Amino acid sequence: MMAADHPGHGRPGKPTVKGSSSAAAGWIVGLVTVVVVGGCIGIGVLNGDSGDTTVPAPAADERADTVPILAQAATSQGICYGWRLESYYGSVVSVGSNLGDGVAVADNPACPRWVEVAAEVRYTSESSESSDSATVDVTGSTDIDRADLYAVENGLQRFGLDDDAFVDDPGWAVCRAAVALPLLVAEAGLAEPAAAPTAAPGAPAAPLPDAGSDFWRDRWGWLLAAAGLLLVTALLFTVGFVQRSRQRTRTPAGRTRGKA
Structure with a gap:
């Protein structure tokens, strides 16, 4: 009985309970x-x-607005016009022409004479040390001199369609470049200026969206x-x-x- 009342042996179970609770x-x-x-x-x-790394295609309304403009210019100038947007990894993102959305002009029997703007956009991952980039070329049928095509290609920059524009919004940029082709082709002396459109012009093209900062988007x-x-x-x-x-x-x- 006296041993049971000793302070050192009064409640032997308490320290074990505390240790188990703390461990749990x-x-x-x-x-x-x-x-x-x-x-x-x-x-x-x-x-x-x-x-x-996904390259966005032009919006449906952008493609739908571009085709009739190119069709009217092709009828007036006798040259087919088109666009081609590709990713750096080889996939075709969007293609179209005066013949319709999804119809290319290159090597098309319906277009013996043609001019096409081709853009290749490369988006890199956040872990990559390389920067996003774009390559823009204007190609054409064999009867068109390469120097003239080069002049048309350089003229795109007057419309703000440089490599940065294609990186920021490739879909908008490639359609805008396609619409500018008839004017630049006429300036290069490859055809007469296209006839003025008979229909009321549509709404002005929307400005490029603000690229903003990638900090929150890429690091959330x-x-x-x-x-x-x-x-x-x-x-x-x-x-x-x-x-x-x-x-x-x-x-x-x-x-x-x-x-x-």
Whole structure:
């Protein structure tokens, strides 16, 4: 009986319970940390390359507005006009001409004489050290001198259709370049100026969208991971503070019982 009342043997089970509770809390916090941080980092990694290298095609209304303009110019000047947009990795994104959306003019029996603007756009992933780039060429049938085609190609820059424009909005830029071909061809002396359109002109082409900053678009996954780390840190601090407070509360009571 006296041994049972000794302070050192009064409640042998209490330290074990506290150790088990602390260990369980530690395992829970560790599991939450792994799940939250791992999930956030995984999202960031997947987001870093998701969709970054996809070259957008011209919108349906852009293609629909371009075809009749080219058709009228082709009828007036006797030259077929078209566009071709490709990605750097070899896939054709969009092709069209005065013959219709999806119909190319190159080597087309219906177009013995033709001029086409061809753009190749390369988008690189966030992890790549290379920058986005574009290559724009104006090609034509064999009866058209390469020097004249080169003059037409250089003339595109007067309309703001440089490589940067094709990188910012390739779909809009390639359609805009195709529409500019009849005027530049006439300036090069390859044909008479195209007849003025008889129909009322459509709405003016929309300006290039603001490229903005890629920081938030390309790094939202990493920012989410950072927020997850902050959340886990706050959770760890809270759990530690609560456990410390409980230990301070229980320690005086345990000492009082031992002295008794």
